[in-house]
Amino acid sequence: MNGAEVLLVAGLGIAVSAAAKRRGLEPGLVIVVLAAAASFLPGLPRLELESELILALVVPPLLYSAARGAGISGLGTNLRPILTLGVALVVLTTAALGFISSWLLPSLGLAAAFVLGAVLAPPDTITTVSHGGELGLPKRVTSILTGESLLNDATALTLFTIAVGAVSGESTTWAGGIGRFAYTAVAGLLTGAVLGIGALWLRKRLHHPTLETALILLLPFTAFLAAEEIHASGILAVVSASFGVTANLTFDPKHQYSGAHLTRIQEDQVWPVLDFLLETFVFAYIGLQLKFVLEDLEFGLGRTLLAAGVLLVAAILIRLVAVFLLFGRWSLQWTMMRRKLDRDPALRTRFEQQIQRRRGRPFVPLSGKETLLVSWTGMRGILTLAAAAAVPHDVPGRDAIQVIALIVTLGTLLIQGTTLSALTRWLQIDLSGEEAESAQMRRVGEQILADADGFEAQRSALGKAFVERRLDETTARHLIADVDLRQAAES
Template structure:
């Protein structure tokens, strides 16, 4: 890819985004369609990137940025749903699509078919979550999808590694894969947290917003690459680093420092800009591959397999969501009925909930199940994994079905983006979620946060900066004491940062 192509992609992306947002259309999906059409223009060269480039340069900053806005408390509260979707559903999807691929493409063999299953398994919910307010997603649905996006990639990449090893003739088992996942996850999380701690220590001592921002921009790349070199999960290393940095530097009073507001304001705009550039590039890259996929040999069989797998991927996610969440809902109703008739059981449950800090969240509603089930768009990780399939096996033979796997990955990704991506907003509106109570609760929480800020501002302080620091300190303590949510605290801290910056201009 040359510099002229990159400039054209960015320039067209700016224009398309401006027009699409004016008409309340998701820009990424419009870019995919336009790029797919542009791939047929005579003389347009094919854009080919190494999988290492996509995984190491594109995925870490997008994942880090998405995690920055995630709530650690919401992640913990919805952990059960996140594990169902990010681990259990991904494993089951890989197995079902792998088995189906072996029937549709018997010539590539069972092991290579399961490679294709792992490539198609992880949905990309980050784009949906980033436009949750525009689409009209309930807050809990947004939290579940955000958490899923932070876990499912690591699960899929672990399965992908196991499947590749099976093609190479290595003895791979599900038990060994589970142990490998635990090892990769624990080491990856440790590496991410360690780099975040070091970055926080260095950041306080730089005293320059530009240098501090550059340091944070380097963090996701460094955590990812070091974790991958250690044969651990680079994805989870980035997630851990982002959680650790965003929670501590924004909400933890121990990690506040003078002038930090300038860096936070600058970083917010830098990440928004980087997100736009990378998302525009990713969607354009997906679309620009279409012509060469259709020129590949054995097109009829590949298109048939891709069509069947596309339908299977969409349908199976819906089924898995309803089965897993349905079992959860059934157990919840049984416990409620037992609590209603058994006083001793009810007292035990109330005591346990009191120790845990409150009643656990109930299972998602039927409408939430429908919406979560429909958010199964495949994205950049599917393409990166497909591109990362080696050309030859360990024995030196050509990797079975490599071209077909890459073509199917692209077609399924395009199909899910165009079928599910373009209709998710319509579906959310048709489901008519009643967000009145949720918004009222958010308003009450916001009012509580404003009172906490006002009370802190009323306390005497030696100067204006000290007063603003006291207000942030009060919000951080309020989050720790469960008086306000992380989301509200971040919103109010951003407002404080802007007002403090205005006092110094």
């Protein structure tokens, strides 16, 4: 795939996205459908990249950008559902879809079937989160989906790597798989943390917004590749680096310096552009493969389409059933706990004191309406398509895996993606409490700004208020961004 072809794909993607947005359509869905149709044009050559380049070039910046906007405090409060969805449910989905694939396509082999299961397992919840305000999603649902998106990619890609290794003949046991998963997670997080600390140290010594932004643009690739070199999770390395850099540059006074506001403003404009270009490229690239992978199918078109349909339904149902069972169990436990607290005032007092010592809120299960929203946000997206494109050529049924991944992605986008907004309106979740709390937080923040003298003092006061839990993270971030803009306008 040469440079001219890449530029042509990106340029057409921009035009299609503009037309789709004017008509209220999802650009990614329109791009992949049109690209798939275009693949059948007579004489169109097959556009291919090395499989390793897909994940290394596309996933790190997209994930870094997603982690930049994730609220750290919200992730901590909802850690139980995030871990359950981002780790346990992905493992369960990979196993279930892997076994179903091996039954539908027995000649695929169990190891290659688990490759397919890992490709199909992670939902693209970050896309849903990016439209959370438009959809009217509750903040807690948004926080859980954000945390899930940062973990499920790492879990799925780790399982993907293990399954690919098994196809290549590597000896894999349950104990070995668990040990490898633990190593890749811990080593990945540490790698990202170390590189994030290094980026923070170097950044404030560059004294130039363009150079500082260039450094941060390189960080996700560096974290990903460095972690992969030691066989750790490149995804978790990227997430760890992103959290460390973003949180410190925004809230920690030790990492504030003259001109930092200009860099933050510049980065806030650069990352959305990069996200758009990469997402457009992946949707177009995988769509343009359709004709060629259909021609190379080993299992026949009819059998592959049947397998894709069954796996599409299975992927949707597995999430629906699992989310309701898991969240329903927590709801039952919480109801029983409340009854116990109501009967025992002394126990209630100790419980409330424990919560105060933690400086947080107790874990309260989602309502039935919120649980339904979480269970319906199972659309597959960028990671599924990128992982499918990155399947090595020596994996049996590679072309079938790519066709199934494309069909399942399109199917979930059509079935769930186009109905999520209507579902949210139909549920009519009361957001008045959240809106009142946000308005109150905004008033608290504005009072903090009024009491502080100077831009640096205002940012420091906002950061301190967030650390002391007097201000929520979303409000603090928005107000700091406002201060940055006012300072830039006056300089």
